[in-house]
Amino acid sequence: xxDYNVVVHGRRNAALFAWPWENLGHFKYLLYGPFFxxxxxxxxxxxxxxxxxxxxxxxLCALRGFVHQLWSSHTNMLFFNRPKRVYRRGVDFExxxxxxxxxxxxxxxAIMAAIVYLSFPxxxxxxxxxxxxxxxxxxxxxxxxxxxxxxxxxxxHTRELFPxxxxxxxxxxxxxxxxxxxxxxLEHLLLCVIVGIPTLxxxxxxxxxxxxxxxxxxxFDFLRCLGLSNVEIxxxxxxxxxxxxxxxxxxxxxxxxxxxxxxxNFCLFMPLYDMLGKTINSLSWDLQREIKSRTxxxxxxxxxxxxxxxxxxxxxxxxxxxxxxxxxxxxRLFLLPVWPLGVxxxxxxxxxxxxxxxxxxxxxxxxxxxxxxxxxxxxYFLPFATQGINKQIEQAILRADKLGTKVISLxxxxxxxxxxxxxxxxxxxxxxxxVRVVHGNTLTxxxxxxxxxxxxxxxxxxxxxxxxxxxxxLYLARRHxxxxxxxxxxxxxxxxxxEAGEECQKFLxxxxxxxxxxxxxxxxxxxxxxxxxxxxxxSGTHFHQFVVPPIIPFRRDCTYGKLAAMKLxxxxxxxxxxxYSMGRGVVHACHAGGVxxxxxxxxxxEVGAIxxxxxDVVWKAALKHGLEPL
Numbered sequence: 001x002x003d004y005n006v007v008v009h010g011r012r013n014a015a016l017f018a019w020p021w022e023n024l025g026h027f028k029y030l031l032y033g034p035f036f037x038x039x040x041x042x043x044x045x046x047x048x049x050x051x052x053x054x055x056x057x058x059x060l061c062a063l064r065g066f067v068h069q070l071w072s073s074h075t076n077m078l079f080f081n082r083p084k085r086v087y088r089r090g091v092d093f094e095x096x097x098x099x100x101x102x103x104x105x106x107x108x109x110a111i112m113a114a115i116v117y118l119s120f121p122x123x124x125x126x127x128x129x130x131x132x133x134x135x136x137x138x139x140x141x142x143x144x145x146x147x148x149x150x151x152x153x154x155x156x157h158t159r160e161l162f163p164x165x166x167x168x169x170x171x172x173x174x175x176x177x178x179x180x181x182x183x184x185x186l187e188h189l190l191l192c193v194i195v196g197i198p199t200l201x202x203x204x205x206x207x208x209x210x211x212x213x214x215x216x217x218x219x220f221d222f223l224r225c226l227g228l229s230n231v232e233i234x235x236x237x238x239x240x241x242x243x244x245x246x247x248x249x250x251x252x253x254x255x256x257x258x259x260x261x262x263x264x265n266f267c268l269f270m271p272l273y274d275m276l277g278k279t280i281n282s283l284s285w286d287l288q289r290e291i292k293s294r295t296x297x298x299x300x301x302x303x304x305x306x307x308x309x310x311x312x313x314x315x316x317x318x319x320x321x322x323x324x325x326x327x328x329x330x331x332r333l334f335l336l337p338v339w340p341l342g343v344x345x346x347x348x349x350x351x352x353x354x355x356x357x358x359x360x361x362x363x364x365x366x367x368x369x370x371x372x373x374x375x376x377x378x379x380y381f382l383p384f385a386t387q388g389i390n391k392q393i394e395q396a397i398l399r400a401d402k403l404g405t406k407v408i409s410l411x412x413x414x415x416x417x418x419x420x421x422x423x424x425x426x427x428x429x430x431x432x433x434x435v436r437v438v439h440g441n442t443l444t445x446x447x448x449x450x451x452x453x454x455x456x457x458x459x460x461x462x463x464x465x466x467x468x469x470x471x472x473x474l475y476l477a478r479r480h481x482x483x484x485x486x487x488x489x490x491x492x493x494x495x496x497x498x499e500a501g502e503e504c505q506k507f508l509x510x511x512x513x514x515x516x517x518x519x520x521x522x523x524x525x526x527x528x529x530x531x532x533x534x535x536x537x538x539s540g541t542h543f544h545q546f547v548v549p550p551i552i553p554f555r556r557d558c559t560y561g562k563l564a565a566m567k568l569x570x571x572x573x574x575x576x577x578x579x580y581s582m583g584r585g586v587v588h589a590c591h592a593g594g595v596x597x598x599x600x601x602x603x604x605x606e607v608g609a610i611x612x613x614x615x616d617v618v619w620k621a622a623l624k625h626g627l628e629p630l
Contacts, residue, residue, distance in 0.1 A: 016186035071177035071225035079356035090574025102181030227255035349374035409594025423607035440593025460517035463526020471610035564589035569626030
């Protein structure tokens with residue numbers, strides 16, 4: 001056996017390495033079409049159920065996909081199982097892309113099943129149930145499938161075959177249920193034999209039934225997902241009470257150790273064969289016991305406290321659809337069938353829920369987590385809901401303080417001025433907080449301002465008396481840029497103008513209507529703007545914006561900037577989900593602002609009004625730590 005301590009990048013040109021439909025992308029699902037067409041033709045035109053086997057194949061594929069999806073959701077529910085994770089790293093974008101077509105094996109086995117049926121038409125006459133088939137199927141699995149898989153797996157780890165085929169499976173750094181499907185075409189052809197021995201063997205021995213076929217295949221997938229789930233759920237007490245049991249069924253820890261030490265733990269589901277082959281990892285059950293005894297996980301160094309935007313975007317979660325959450329959010333048709341489930345989840349969270357762990361990544365050896373307040377955007381504007389929301393935020397801050405977190409950054413509406421004064425409420429109420437509370441708006445202002453070309457002499461600013469609007473207006477006035485501040489409040493305008501100093505006050509101009517900006521080509525939008533209001537902008541205008549949600553780009557003759565954001569440093573690890581509509585590795589500027597606050601080791605709270613003098617300081621610090629402007 002070759003000692004592979006590091007997963008290697010093998011060859012991709014070996015025979016039967018690639019999938020035949022690899023270049024079809026998502027169009028591969030059209031290959032299921034003939035199954036449905038054949039069944040419908042037989043049912044509608046022939047008035048016969050003779051091709052119901054096609055429906056069985058489709059139904060079984062759907063159920064198998066559902067089993068994998070349920071396990072994926074369970075694995076990614078960090079708020080539920082994080083202390084029980086075997087690998088503590090996160091699944092990154094590279095691994096998600098590699099496993100994107102994890103379900104290729106379902107299509108392969110559907111085609112193989114069709115070939116078998118067409119070769120043996122008598123399979124159409126199987127009874128619904130035959131109890132004798134259970135014993136027969138289990139015996140064939142234990143006696144043939146398990147040892148055959150063990151031998152095959154060991155062969156795939158030899159010096160000759162590993163660099164040709166099996167390296168692809170082990171390239172997944174963190175086991176995940178979808179990793180089960182991440183292998184070469186040849187390996188899954190061999191797996192068809194492993195699955196076929198108990199199922200077809202039972203049929204040919206005369207004990208086959210429809211329920212046996214369904215049950216064996218679904219249990220097979222369930223156990224494969226169990227082993228690759230990276231979450232230890234098997235009870236140690238059961239193994240201790242019945243020692244023989246630990247040789248009859250493996251655990252997530254047991255199989256994860258195979259990915260850590262590829263010289264051990266080769267079995268399919270039964271460690272018995274590793275015992276016979278003397279390849280059991282001696283740490284298998286000790287490590288399982290250690291993981292099961294964990295009650296707490298490492299405390300985060302930095303927390304970004306987010307909230308749900310709306311029902312549709314709530315489905316953009318790793319524990320809903322992992323692949324979808326790894327790309328920027330946009331409404332998709334496939335989300336409509338599960339939208340009602342999103343509504344139910346919203347009601348449950350509204351009635352009884354607390355802030356939960358949503359995602360995590362590591363940066364410069366430090367643990368960064370995103371927590372989510374279980375409230376949706378519209379709830380922040382309900383007067384009767386504000387007290388409850390502030391209580392959720394306050395409890396999250398106190399929890400972070402107790403854990404020893406250094407910085408907690410408030411996202412979007414969690415720092416709304418009308419809600420809690422941009423975080424001032426919590427700092428005033430708890431003056432002895434060790435955790436630093438940060439709204440991150442200083443960096444948000446810096447990102448917006450650094451996107452404005454240096455030769456701009458005039459801008460039009462809406463939301464001009466808000467926290468961000470005030471800081472942007474004062475900063476630009478210092479640069480001798482004329483700022484048309486849209487506001488009907490003379491009092492609030494004069495208050496900001498007085499802050500500018502005598503030399504700069506003349507650059508701040510109050511306007512009451514959008515028509516005042518009909519000749520200005522730089523608009524900074526901090527308040528929702530309708531199509532009628534946008535039409536006053538001259539052709540060629542660029543809309544910078546810090547309004548949430550961002551305005552709809554109605555003007556084709558103008559350009560629209562996205563919400564302020566920055567790209568995390570390149571050494572970020574374990575990041576596998578996108579932050580709302582941001583690109584991969586990109587976070588909102590307020591999130592980035594909290595990261596900078598933490599990396600700099602600043603000990604002050606950043607709440608309330610933005611300190612204009614700190615805008616350039618924070619911007620330079622962000623660049624110093626490797627954050628990149630878009």
